[in-house]
Amino acid sequence: MTNLTDLTFHELEALIVSLGEPPYRARQVWQWLWQKGCRDISEMTDVSKALRTRLAERATIAWPRVVRVRESGDGTVKFLLGLTDGEAVECVLIPEKDHYTACLSTQVGCAMGCGFCATGMLGFRRNMTPGEMLGQVLVARQYLLDRGEALSLRNLVFMGMGEPLLNYENLLKTLEALHHPQGLDFSSRRITVSTAGVKRHLLDLGKTGLCALAISLHAPTQEKREQIMPAAARLPLGELMEILRQYPLKSRESLTFEYLLLAGVNDADADARELVRLLSHVKAKVNLIVYNATPGLPFRQPRPERVLAFQNILKDKGIVATIRKSKGTDIAAACGQLRAEADCQAEGGA
């Protein structure tokens, strides 16, 4: 059975045509899937009964199963989602001043093995399909609708479990579906893909213009980066920065560099000065993220004054550097804390 949410618009059109229907019918089905959040083909009431019957023989609509929802004191919501093969992923809804941002996963587990990340400890299990990635958006949006939330889901960040560029083809299909004007209709300004850097896809992603880019940098030198991100050995920092210099940016757009501050590891003044040097040839802004202690991992949170000192060195050199306030730490929903405990089958759920 085909999951309709796995299909791009053109793939859906081809399926509809193969069932002997005119291509424009695809638009109606697409709107049911993405605008109306339809989960049952028989409920597509303005689609002919004959087409609904034939479609249901070939396809289904499968959203991820909500196994558990945890809400933080600060309004952050973490979903544990069960996939059809029994695997599980997490995604997070983060409240902002006038909207919500969803942090989405792209893989079950992750092969990058970053030392500070709970997902990295899981190892890699498999890539998520486009329907599974988009399903996170559908689940999050439905959650807000059911709660009668006044604020809507406006921004998406691919910063959850997994390395997005190691699931590149499915990521592209997902971005395409997100943009479709008759569907979810997210503009590229509202979508950020975060990567540790995968050489073969970085520039191609930039050429699509489908999203903004964030680089998970976390260290200013190759040696330090490899210590905490072993996969960084595959794309040396010098080469990564050379690629980023060629990255196509729209006017007024910059590259975002994520920098997780780990006490005594990468948070010294000398590290900040090294970072200034590294970023001197790109249009950069820096998100400083204060590490959240995660059980089983050997890192500590830097003191607030250390974080400010680090930020000031960047600011003094004209680099826009913001400190990202950690949200959802009490429910392990903050950066690097997602792990999708594999107990979802036992728990059951909605």
Ligand code: SF4
């Ligand atoms: S930080 Fe991102 S790339 Fe690194 S192990 Fe975790 S999920 Fe993978």
